[in-house]
Amino acid sequence: MGNASPTAPIPEDALRRVIAPFGSSRTLPGKAYSSAEVFAWEQKQLFEAGWVCLCREEEVCRSGDHRAARLGRQGILLTRDDGGALHAFFNVCRHRGHELLEPGCSANARAIRCPYHAWVYELDGSLKTATRFGDVAVDPAEHELVPVRVATWQGWIFANVSGDAPPLEQWLGDLSDLVAPHAPGRLQIAARHSYEISSNWKIITENYHECYHCPQIHPQLCRVSPPDSGRNLSLRGAWTGGFMELVAEADTMALDGKSHSVPLPGLPSESLREVYYYGLLPNLLISLHPDYVLTHRLEPRAADRTFIECQWLFPPEELDRKNFSPDYAVEFWDVTNQQDWKACESVQRGVSSLGFRPGPLSARESAVYRFLTQVARAYLTGRVNPAG
Structure with a gap:
């Protein structure tokens, strides 16, 4: 980006x-x-092209945790998967763009469910189910959540929307x-x-x-x-x-x-x-x-x-x-x-x-x-x- x-x-x-x-x-x-x-x-x-602090790790620490945050003009969804890995995605359903979680809110569930048409995603962003989509084929590989670059430092979670900021370690100096x-x-x-x-x-x-x-x-x-x-x-x-x-x-x-x-x-x-x-x-x-x-x-x-x-x-x-x-x-x-x-x-x-x-x-x-x-x-x- x-x-x-x-x-x-x-x-x-x-x-x-x-x-x-x-x-x-x-x-x-x-x-x-x-x-x-x-x-x-x-x-x-400055914001989308830099490293922006979103929250503390303890706020997204358990398996199944979701947290919706703002980064500049963008909505970001943070998740913690069953293996403990932290993920960040644009907070946008791949169907028609509804936010997956209301900004500022947190939740815990085994999957991410869009509140608009109930599309379901795994915690790693992969599409699990295009609910009630009938006979129209939906290729899960083409409809994963769009990832956002994420990193942590001293318990804080940072994200870089543009994807091309210097490494966080260099940003911190x-x-x-x-x-x-x-x-x-x-x-x-x-x-x-x-x-x-x-x-x-x-x-x-x-x-x-x-x-x-x-x-x-x-x-x-x-x-x-x-x-x-x-x-x-x-x-x-x-x-x-x-x-x-x-x-x-x-x-x-x-x-x-x-x-x-x-x-x-x-x-x-x-x-x-x-x-x-x-x-x-x-x-x-x-x-x-x-x-x-x-x-x-x-x-x-x-x-x-x-x-x-x-x-x-x-x-x-x-x-x-x-x-x-x-x-x-x-x-x-x-x-x-x-x-x-x-x-x-x-x-x-x-x-x-x-x-x-x-x-x-x-x-x-x-x-x-x-x-x-x-x-x-x-x-x-x-x-x-x-x-x-």
């Missing part, structure tokens, strides 16, 4: 200003955040080594929250990558993590990020700074005093804490609308412990998220104004610069380059 890589419908001179040296660059033009034409380009060239000490692959979902906000997905990602705004809108965060602490990294891979430090009195990111869990096993001593923030293009934000992992998974719905699913991951033995509750982590980040969403929605209104002009970046916004240059170069070349 390879395709040509046209440049984005944004003036080249505006993008050249974005990728100018840090300190003299400018942010993206307003059209990048408000144009339906740009949004459609991103859906094809050095991020694999940075995330490995926290071993999120062995953690399990303890809580989840979802939000739908009136903001472009890039504004949300930019906001995630800087704490220049924290003294103004995050008093709770600033009590447990100095907003000018830490540093950002610039290594291989289609990601952006770095770390911040905890104040001496804090164990983790919580309203009172206290952990109600245990440190993740095997962490080096410095990781017990730091929180790591990594954004993997195009849609996964990973926050690594001493005692839990938080993710924000973004699903852009329109140029000015984004669905966000947050998940809090803890060790399975903690989930089994009597009286364990992740509320201390959930409450802190829900407060912080709500503060961020209000700011992001205001920025969305601002960049949509006729009076908006791209602005400069401060010295505290180097991660925003890296993210914006990754996006701007993709706009210029037609796709993300994980090599830099």
Whole structure:
């Protein structure tokens, strides 16, 4: 499913200003955040041509599990077969195109049954039965579900619709080594929250990558993590990020700074005093804490609308412990998220104004610069380059 890589419908001179040296660059033009034409380009060239996170493996872990997800403009159906193999298909019946499972839903069955005309498929996508089709011959080999490239990393499931993105390992680059000490692959979902906000997905990602705004809108965060602490990294891979430090009195990111869990096993001593923030293009934000992992998974719905699913991951033995509750982590980040969403929605209104002009970046916004240059170069070349 390879395709040509046209440049984005944004003036080249505006993008050249974005990728100018840090300190003299400018942010993206307003059209990048408000144009339906740009949004459609991103859906094809950034989301469908990249590696998009769909969910956690534990959400499709049992034989017979099905899960319907969205990847850009496409519906994806994930299944787990009797041998334990994970499969991904377009969520489209080969008869007349009805979705096999409603988007966002999960099910468990020994086969996949279309709810429209009851065609039945095996969990590996092969056609089992064209129900009540009479004397018309239907060759199963010509009517298998259309597969989608799928891969896993640290318990997350990723899919690449175009089929020609670089291998996931290359997409991740050095991020694999940075995330490995926290071993999120062995953690399990303890809580989840979802939000739908009136903001472009890039504004949300930019906001995630800087704490220049924290003294103004995050008093709770600033009590447990100095907003000018830490540093950002610039290594291989289609990601952006770095770390911040905890104040001496804090164990983790919580309203009172206290952990109600245990440190993740095997962490080096410095990781017990730091929180790591990594954004993997195009849609996964990973926050690594001493005692839990938080993710924000973004699903852009329109140029000015984004669905966000947050998940809090803890060790399975903690989930089994009597009286364990992740509320201390959930409450802190829900407060912080709500503060961020209000700011992001205001920025969305601002960049949509006729009076908006791209602005400069401060010295505290180097991660925003890296993210914006990754996006701007993709706009210029037609796709993300994980090599830099």
